[in-house]
Amino acid sequence: MSERISVAKTYKLYVGGAFPRSESGRVYPVADSRGTFLANAALASRKDARDAVVAARKAFAGWSAATAYNRGQVLYRVAELLEGRREQFVAEVSAAEGAQTRRAQSIVDAAIDRWVWYAGWTDKLAAVLGSANPVAGPYFCFTTPEPTGVVAVLAPQRSSLLGLVSAVAPVIATGNTCVVVASQDRPLPAITLSEVLATSDVPGGVVNVLTGRTAELAPWLAAHADVNALDLTGAPEAQRVELERAAAGTVKRVLRTPTTEPDWSAQPDLGRLRAFVEAKTVWHPVGV
Amino acid sequence: MTNAPDANDSALASPAGSAGSTGATGAPGSSPWEYAPAPESRDIAGLKPNYWMLVDGQFVEGTGEPLKTVNPATEEVLAEVSTAGPADVDKAVKAARRAYERVWGRMPGAERAKYIFRIARLIQERARELAVLETLDNGKPIRESRDVDVPTAAAHFFYHAGWADKLGYAGYGPDPRPLGVAGQVIPWNFPLLMAAWKIAPALACGNTVVLKPAETTPLTALVLGEICQQADLPPGVVNILPGAGDVGAELVNHPGVNKVAFTGSTEVGKLIQRSVAGTGKKLTLELGGKAANIVFDDAPLDQAVEGIVNGIFFNQGHVCCAGSRLLVQESVAEELLDKLHRRVATLRLGDPLDKNTDIGAINSAEQLAKITELAASGEAEGARRWSSPCALPDKGFFFAPTVFSDVHQAMRIAREEIFGPVLSVLTFRTPDEAVAKANNTPYGLSAGVWTDKGSRILWLAQRMRAGVVWANTFNRFDPSAPFGGYQESGFGREGGRTGLEAYLDV
Amino acid sequence: MAAPSTTSSAASPDTPGTGPLPPALTDAVRDEASLRRFLFGLPGVDQVGVEQRAAGLATRSIKKAAKLWAIDTAISMVDLTTLEGADTPGKVRSLCAKARRPDPDYPDVPRVAAVCVYPDLVETAVAELAGTGVGVASVATAFPSGRANRRVKLADTELAVRAGATEVDMVIDRGAFLSGRYGQVFEEIQAVKAACVREHGPDAHLKVILETGELATYDNVRRASWLALLAGGDFIKTSTGKVSPAATLPVTHVMLQAVHDWHRLTGQLRGVKPAGGIRTTKDAVRYLVAVHEVAGPEWLSPHLFRFGASSLLNDLLMQRRTQLEGHYSGPDYVTVD
Structure with missing residues (x-):
């Protein structure tokens, strides 16, 4: 009895709701934690990054204008789909991070729960971060948080799913769109997440996932004039200063994190939700 | 002139004569x-010949080259101000560190609050002096400084004083901590007000300051330093270092600074963002703008005209959030421009100390040259220039209120x-x-909209x-209302609950 | 509804008075619906904005020499008013004496513009003021409420005109205005205007009292101003003085803006009269600043601006003495009438 030959998956980029190969035609081998070959992932180029930014910008108007309730439902639907793919994620996280199955299961569960947590924030954040301002004059004045725009997320290098989800979910929960550079050596859970997003109700372009060398892609994103913010979480340590400087060229908001990854299983605070919102204050006279 | 009553001629029965003819007592001219x-009176400003920097609770002479600060309305030297050298910056930051670690950072919020309340009161008590001094040093009309x-x-001090013992309710966790020493660099357009915007929240959150x-x-900030002394603020909590950009750079780059706050040009803001990269210093920037002021055809036109005037001519247009681009619906453009020209022509330009003056002096010869150059480019690029026929004083830096029409996005x-009185x-x-036109700019600080239709206002605001x-x-400010920009107008907010984040370790 | 009568002889551009309407405005008064559309097509007034502008202008101060000029100008603009149930011929006679010569110690003080009385006392005032150049204004049309049959209002007006009133201060029907019957208000103003016609001699000038305190919003003040101008009012006047609030600076701003805009559109100069609550020289100067800045310098004339007031005159006289004598004056040095 010969074993059945499995159908291997081709891992591609996720840009604008589609799964293109890198325009460069390049791939790179992805191995598991023991060094065994798993797959060839697309090795994204600066042009792929450029296309991803275009897709993210295009999606921004619709996603940021969606009602918070709608965004919450769409994101919750993603959690439902994640749950359905639980076993696949467990296998991929286990392979990528070298975690035992039990541990990988708890990571995946935490990632799904994290997604649910952020999905629930969409229609509460304005009440928590916003304000009615008691100005000294005949004006009604209020402040609401609004999405910053297109965020470049350099995803955590070690935590391939829980870290990824912890970085991406708050960005899109607040109405931003993003270009995510997946963990360089552990990109497969990110690509599977793309497949989940593609089959969910999240509009194409809201999340764009690039696989490849973070150090190659990050400078292009950091300097890109149509990117509004940069999450440095997965940036190579040696490159961080350079990236921050590049980001200064268009006054990007930069989320600076410690170079060692945090314990992603810890309950997050509002920090990542606050990082990519703009407070908008509106004044209007009160009169008859 | 006499006032002999004409028989059978009631005042109404004759056509409007010269207004002067009704006056009995010799109308002048x-x-x-x-x-x-x-x-x-400029005496109220209490000008001194020399001003020193404030370090560790003492006014001391700096090691930098002294500068002469000039009244831009007369070009006369007001005072000599000593400036900080690199060693002074270090001394000030160390003093601020000591004050932070030993006194201010540990002090219960309720106690900090009382110091800040004192400062607020002292500003009110010395309001007239501060207003006159501000007008002398900056050139803005006394009406505005006052x-x-x-x-x-x-x-701002009143508002933030109240926060000092309530930070646990601000939404940043139960016991948010301060950052440490804040290095703050402020611009010349609102010298005292910007100092207040910077110092008040920093102190309320428990930080110490080098400004x-x-x-x-530099003058009103130094008087504010004196007020800190009068309020008995512990030495080193607020340090004030006059000087040029090099002192700012020295301060921003000092390793002992935990937080950098800058208000000024986008160009310098980018440099600062570059220079603090990798240092972990928390940064907030409040930079330039090119605000659109949008007038729809159903707007309350007369008030829109007032708002447009206030939007661009307030403080000679030296306002980062100035409504410098008027976007007017074509169907009312002619009517609005007509009203606008007429109104702008009534603006009184001249001696900033005169309470009737609407438009004061441009802050410096350098800024005047920049405005002049940009206005010339407007003409060269084909825009139609209209300037108020007001007379300009012989001395001082002045620029007549100017409106360019037929302007296109590409100009x-x-x-x-422009940072001047040019619309x-x-x-x-x-x-x-x-x-689309309003958002077509790398800036994003402010915007105005004029329409009587409520739903359109909210649509546009979104x-x-x-x-x-x-x-x-237009141009309304309040300490309880967060202020700050999108995109290249900077990041972080000043004012309101939101503004506290800039000075807390969260 | 017909276009307003063009009885005034002063119909040429840039002169006070009424005249033929330009085509755009003829259309506005074609029928009730057109009038309504026109009034609702006027730009709105933002309360906070107009009040801030008024408060901002109120901080202007004027030169000492100009101040004396301003005081005299203000005196010459006063419609010296008595509108009490207790008014008698004696009271009116003493008021007229004051109007002719406001300060006996200073004969160069200008006379006031007019004396303003109830219709039944017009005859007394006319007799007292004959040949002095001081006008006689009569309130009419069931002042102050205006709640009477139109026939009564017109009779009220005709009798006042017949008794020699040179000016008629009518009240609009605020009830009709607030319930949206603009055509009715318009026609009534026209009818009163017609009743001001004098066969022999000049017509009485018509001031239309809007009673802004009852109109509630600045939008209404602007609409009522235009309505009155369209119907041929020579002046628009804020208040009867019997309703609080009476004249305010921001309301006067809105009305000054209306006559300014009217002039831009038609070439005709119409006047504004704030009445009630203006008691001090400081107040009066603030109004004059508003006249200068909002309507324009040419309105600084009794032909185009009046104060409806009684106690204001004495304060103006005291301040005038202060200016001339260099020390503060007191109420015993001006006459109480």
Whole structure:
């Protein structure tokens, strides 16, 4: 009895709701934690990054204008789909991070729960971060948080799913769109997440996932004039200063994190939700 | 002139004669209606020949090259101000560190609050002096320094004093911690008010401060330092270092600084963001703008005219959030421009100390040259220039209020921040076009919208990529209302609960 | 509804008075619906904005020499008013004496513009003021409420005109205005205007009292101003003085803006009269600043601006003495009438 030959998956980029190969035609081998070959992932180029930014910008108007309730439902639907793919994620996280199955299961569960947590924030954040301002004059004045725009997320290098989800979910929960550079050596859970997003109700372009060398892609994103913010979480340590400087060229908001990854299983605070919102204050006279 | 009653001639029965003919007592000249020069006395400013920097609770002479600060309305030297050298910056930061670690950072919020309340009160008590001094040093009309700058500065201290013992309720966790030493660099357009915007929240959150006022306007900040002394603020909690950009750079780059706050040009803001990269210093930037002021055809036109005037001519247009691009719906453009020209022609330009003056002096010869150059580019690029026929004083740096019409997005005057009394008028046809044009800028500090239709205001407010949207009003500021920009207008907010984040380790 | 009568002889551009309407405005008064559309097509007034502008202008101060000029101008603009149930011929006679010569110690003080009385006392005032150049204004049309049959209102007006009133201060029907019957208000003003016609001699000038305190919003003040101008009012006047609030600076701003805009559109100069609550020289000067800045310098004339007031005159006289004598004056040095 010969074993059945499995159908291997081709891992591609996720840009604008589609799964293109890198325009460069390049791939790179992805191995598991023991060094065994798993797959060839697309090795994204600066042009792929450029296309991803275009897709993210295009999606921004619709996603940021969606009602918070709608965004919450769409994101919750993603959690439902994640749950359905639980076993696949467990296998991929286990392979990528070298975690035992039990541990990988708890990571995946935490990632799904994290997604649910952020999905629930969409229609509460304005009440928590916003304000009615008691100005000294005949004006009604209020402040609401609004999405910053297109965020470049350099995803955590070690935590391939829980870290990824912890970085991406708050960005899109607040109405931003993003270009995510997946963990360089552990990109497969990110690509599977793309497949989940593609089959969910999240509009194409809201999340764009690039696989490849973070150090190659990050400078292009950091300097890109149509990117509004940069999450440095997965940036190579040696490159961080350079990236921050590049980001200064268009006054990007930069989320600076410690170079060692945090314990992603810890309950997050509002920090990542606050990082990519703009407070908008509106004044209007009160009169008859 | 006599007032002999004409028989059978009631006042109404004859056509309007010269207004002067009704006066009995010799109307002065052909135009009897003259506003008094009603100048505030410059003595009230209590000008001193020399000003020193404030370090560790003492006014001391700095090691930098002293600068002469000039009254831009007369070009006369007001005082000599000693500036900080690198060693002084180090001394000030160390003093601030000591004060933070030993006193201020540990002090219960309720105690900090009382110091800050004292400062607020002292500003109110010395309001007149501060207003006159501000007008002398900056060139802004006394009406504005008296009615806006100084009272709003006091209000910022009042507002933030109250936060000092309530930070646990601000939404940043139960016991948010301060950052440490804040290095703050402020511009010359609102010298005292910007100092208040910077110092008040920093102190309320438990930080200590090293502040560098602008090179051309150091005086009111130094008087604020004196007020800190009068309030018995512990030494080192607030340090004030006059000087030019090099002192600012030294401060921003000092390793002992935990937080950098800058208000000024986008160009310098980018440099600062670059220079603090990798240091972990928390940074907030409040930079330039090119705000659109959008007027729809159903707007309350007369108040819109007032708002446009206030939007661009307030503080000679030296306002980062100035409504420098007027976007007017084509169907009312002609009517609005007519009203606008007429109104602008009534603006009184001249001695800033005169209470009747609307437009004061441009802060420096350098800024005047920049405005002049940009205005010339507007003409060269084909925009139609109209300037108020007001007379300009012989001395001092003045620029007549100017309105450019037939401006297009591609022109420099529609894209670059002029930071002067120059308005660019563009037209639009539909709300979508208005939004597209308004947002077509790398800046995003403020925007204005004028319409009587409530739903349109909210529609537009949602779409403006700007941190402050003024609807049917413009240039309103309040310590409880967060202020700050999108995109290249900077990040972080000042004011309100939101503004506390900039000075907390969260 | 017909276009307003063009009885005034002063119909040429840039002169006070009424005249033929330009085509755009003829259309506005074609029928009730057109009038309504026109009034609702006027730009709105933002309360906070107009009040801030008024408060901002109120901080202007004027030159000492100009101040004396301003005081005299203000005196010459006063419609010296008594509108009490207790008014008698004696009271009116003493008021007229004051109007002719406001300050006996200073004969160069200008006379006031007019004396304003109830219709039954017009005859007394006319007799007292004959040949002095001081006008006689009569309130009419069931002042102050205006709640009477139109026939009564017109009779009220005709009798006042017949008794020699040179000016008629009518009240609009605020009830009709607030319930949206603009055509009715318009026609009534026209009818009163017609009743001001004098066969021999000049017509009485018509001031239309809007009673802004009852109109509640600045939008209404602007609409009522235009309505009155369209119907041929020579002046628009804020208040009867019997309703609080009476004249305010921001309301006067809105009305000054209306006559300014009217002039831009038609070339005709119409006047504004704030009435009630203006008691001090400081107040009066603030109004004059508003006249200068909002309407324009040419309105600084009794032909185009009046104060409806009684106690204001004495304060103006005291301040005038202060200016001339260099020390503060007191109420015993001006006459109480």
